[in-house]
Amino acid sequence: MQRQIPLTRDIVLVGGGHAHALVLRMWGMKPLPGVRLTLVDPRPVAPYTGMLPGHVAGHYTADEIGIDLVRLCRFAGARLIIGAADGLDPVNRVLSVGSRRIGYDLLSLDIGITGDLPQVPGFDRHGTPVKPFVRFAAGWEDFVAKGQGPAVVIGNGLGGVELALSMARRLGPGRVSVVGGERVAHVGAALNRVLLRQLRALGVVLVPGRVVGVEGGAVHLADGRILPSAFTVGAAGATPQPWLEDTGLPLSDGFIRTGADLQVEGHPGHFAAGDCAHLVASPRPKAGVFAVRAAKVLFHNLRAAAMDKPLRNFRPQRHFLRLVSLGDRTALAEKWPALPLAPAGRLIWRWKDRIDRRFMSRLTDLPPMVAPDSGEIATGVQEILGQAPLCAGCGSKVGPGVLHQVLLGMDRPARADVISGPGDDAGVLEIGGRRQVLTTDHLRACTEDPGLMARIAAQHALGDVRAMGADPQSALVQVILPRASDAIQARMMEEIMQAAGDVFHAAGAVILGGHSTMGAELTIGFTVTGLCDAPITLGGARPGDVLILTGRIGSGVELAGEMQGKARGADVVQLWQRMAEGPGDVAALRGARAMTDVTGFGLAGHLMAICRASGTGARLDLAQIPLHPGALELSEQGVRSTLYPANRDHAPVFSREDARTALLHDPQTAGGFLAAVAPDQAEAVLADLRAAGVEANRIGEITEGPVGITVGTSPT
Template sequence: MTPLIPLTRDLVLIGGGHTHALLLRRWGMDPLPGVRLTLIDPGPLTAYSGMLPGYIAGHYDADTPQIDLVRLARFAGARLVIGRAEGLDLAAREVVVGDRRIGFDVASLDIGVTSRMPQVEGFAAHGVPAKPLGQLARAWEGYRTGEGRAHVAVIGGGIAGAELAMAAAHGLRHRGARVTVIERDRLLPGASDAARRLVRNRMTALGVTVIEGTQVARIEADRVCLDDGREVASHFTIGAAGARPQGWLAETGLSLTDGFVDVGPTLQSSDPRIFAAGDCAHMLHDPRPKAGVYAVRQAPVLFDNLRAALSGGRMRDYQPQKDYLKLVSLGDRTAMAEKWGRVVALPMLWTWKDRIDRRFMDKLSDLPEMAAPKLPDPVAEGVVEALGDKPMCGGCGAKVGRGALREALAGLPARTRADVLPLPGDDAGLILTGGARQVISTDHLRTFVEDPHLMTRIAAIHALGDVWAMGARPQAATVSLILPRMSAEMQRRSMAEIMAAAREVMDAAGAHILGGHSSLGSELTVGFTVTGICENEPVTLAGARPGAVLILTKPVGSGTILAAEMARAAPGRVVARAWEAMVQGQARASEILAGAQAMTDVTGFGLAGHLSGICEASGCGAELHIADVPLMEGALELAEAGIRSTLFADNMSGAGAAILGAGGARAELMFDPQTAGGLLAAVEPDRAEALLAELRAAGYPAARIGRMVEGAGLKLV
């Protein structure tokens, strides 16, 4: 048997820039055993600069210029931390991300630049920086679909500002766009006279006004005020006046030039454990302008040198080219090319540029299928069938099927203690201690997200669900933890992140962490045993009566989304929003629904399975109106594409006598296993609307999804 290789080194990539995106692809094809790879970025997507003007002009939809970091991270086997890096502690070897500290042995910076203009009054409130690119792309999506005459101002008349101004004029022509470029020097400083003349003529044809030799005094919601007293109408003001370094780099202690990280030929900074690439780096050995072409060509050198730094290998030098072909979009499907002082503009150049850009994006989206390890030959009968045709899901998708679980529990001996109360069908138990009613439950999750901090938050919310579902107040918790086999230092780092996340959730819930147990194994597994105090009668599965209205506090679809993410078939934005839903606690919802007839949390057996549990315990039936059940973004589309959790079939067969009055993908999502799902409550009909209003005011996407009825069984209508 091949031995499990322990993790011994942490490599942290700070920023999802072009260099790191290409590095992730290479890493997925040729990882270095023993290294835990981490990517930190503010969002699940990052914009590709080459296509942004085309998006502003309307040539691409919102998704086309976006690099999906969730998919890339899954392909590379990396953990993705969604958050903005704010500092480096070189002595402790930690990256500061908000309240978190993420340890590293080797780190690499590819955080780009910013065009924020903090020195300009009103920019923070009314301006949009051209970089980082994601913020501009998101803001433009809403503005482009508005109504009325569009007024846009672009501060900065360099290549980037000129491209954006021409793109905006073309993209907003249906709104009679008035676009103004404001440049303190002259248009396209540093460009050749021929390039400047061509761009100026193109701007004139598009109706773009150029104001040169003046600066911005302040920005207001509907105008830009210049220092000479003039005012420029603008409802959308873009800051594109040069590339500025990220401010926090100044506090790192690294050697900088004008705020950019100094690197040598190996792309190492003044601290040999820290590398830097892309626009945030300044190449001491051969300074170059800020351009994406250098970032792309640094990727293979950075990949080799990071591996060498982690394995004791030999590094190689990066030598940038002296000049490069500049392709500038001119608003419509025309582009200008400039190299060695020669300038030409043709429609075919835009087509060529589009082909280059799409090829780059295809490289990062059409990821190769890596061969799975071959099974030994021979193997026991049934091994192939048991493995199935896809990886086993994590989270609640990895649960034992309801049928097998019921059969095992049916063999347990009858209750022998008077202070332990039976609650048929409920996941939590009820104990009488000194007159107090104490709820106890335990739960653990097989990892489905590589970030241990996020995984712990989800597992803690999930474990608390049984306590909240009984209307109890969380009291105490113990942690049950299996870490992948790793070095002592990495154990320390991982435990610190996990316990910080556990404390964050349990403190917010009012529960005290007493301790727990940890061990090493083949993969991360996080669990909690939790107790809670019932100050009132516990809400169980058994009290629902015909006529009661069914309320659900969270959307469903996490099992399908997580299964798709494992197969790299789920859009990163969809996955990130599913994570956000999973970490939403249910404490306030539990308080609001405390007087429910019956309540449960929707987890591994799916909405239909857990509602069937209420039906069985309460001795009545239910109608589930599937059209009214809220779904997570993207879940229906993935289900329609045939994505299913590995627990789906068990949930279909284990939901009891469910009658499918309606079919299709939406109906099948009723059997989708949920992780850290919402509360499902049966409430008095005359209280339903008031409870829904209170839940929504508290931030829950709650919905009325059906009712309890006479008879038995569950009907999906």
């Protein structure tokens, strides 16, 4: 038997900067068994700064400059925690991410800098820092769309001027000003001449002076002048992340002091790279080239530290090449600080473009990982292994046909206090004159983040209770943890129980206890009870009833696409967040005649369960069924969940099969609710759900038999 390698070391990467992105790629090519690698970043996609000016000028799309951290973490076998780090206890080795506490053994910081100008009154309310770029990009696109008013860039350094040139290329002459001086700061004479000539050509005005205030529509200078501004950008230097001041780490002007081995001074096991770090022995300007060059040493040293082996030193070059975009598909080159010349033109732009695209391809065109040779195997094994990887979440369930046949063959001794058994969403018991519903569910992890997975699994398990119209009462926890050291298992359990406790507390239920064991992979489940007076079952639907769906479908395809490296990271993170948030206030559905949650057997499978129990048919209006972002595109590419074939065979839909109808059989994790509502109540129910902030849609109707599902246009 092949032994599973236990997890013994936690390495946490804070920030998805260039150095960490490259570390993730290298880790995927050469992982270290026994390490649990984690990336913490508030964004699913990190921009590549070398292409930002081109994006502002309109030469690159957002997708072309985006490093998909979800896909990169999947390749590296790392968990991704979406959130902004805001505190650090280096003594007890705990990172704070909002209300979460993330324990670690080794930690690396690559959190960059901000463009905030805390010394300028009003900038925090009326200005836009160029970093973090996500905020700037949103403000910039909104400003461009409105197409009115001038823009002011605060800061006449190379970064501010390069940004202003790109903005002017998009807006036209006479609409961009740069405040700070009559020349470009901190550049050589040759570079300055080229930049000034290009600023004049694009109609960008250099305004000498110091900004003393920003308000809506204006920038105030120290000499009393007021510049009109509909979009004010902060690019006046590097501002360190303010939360570092409270960490106890040694800082130099707010930047983390590191030795030649990239370890934080006086804090073994803590590393820093990129713009947030200050190399004490060899200080360098804040330039992305140093983060890229440091990545290889950082990768080696993190592995070495995890194995208690010697570390290497990082020796940054003294001279480095600067390629500066001039806004109009031309660029200039400077070998800083040695080259006295600054050649410019379209050839330099093409050179820069080729370098930038080659860098991005390293992080986006990830090599496929080849499975090891299985050797001699029994008949039938290769057919299963040759299929798509086993899906996570509800996509890994046993098929409905198999489950249905097993349940039909069960011997069910009668008990007066057992009202219903297998067949509905939950069993119903008579206890003390009240009805108690009882259900259990567990999920194979669809994310490596135990806290996030616990929230998703808890919402998923609560779905069966809510579908019966019951109030959640209690829960028992079942957890399978991967084999790991006591410290890592304790960290995982703490994250799981905190997250699950938050979900059940918000639902009005209490966690009574549970059971845990070790296994091959993370699996989380819950047994849940709820109380009600009259359970909503599957069997009450009548012809003419309106079918109402809350939420969206397509999560199975999205999760399968994420596992295959085909889904967009932003779509996956949005899906994770939707699943973890739960269905919202669906009390308006308690008057439904029949209801179920839409989970593993897909929308068609769960609708078929209502039809079979009620002896009716159903008609769906495909155009009214909302989909998760990216689900249809993945379905068109042929991406399917593992459970899809079994779902399709168990609940056939009388319609031509295409990418959209295929999603009717897509297994859902922590999905919404499907309810059959009396036609005279449907509009009121929809209005109440939407008023409560629940996404709800009329997607079809119940029809006369025979039992089955057709696709057409429902009457309005």
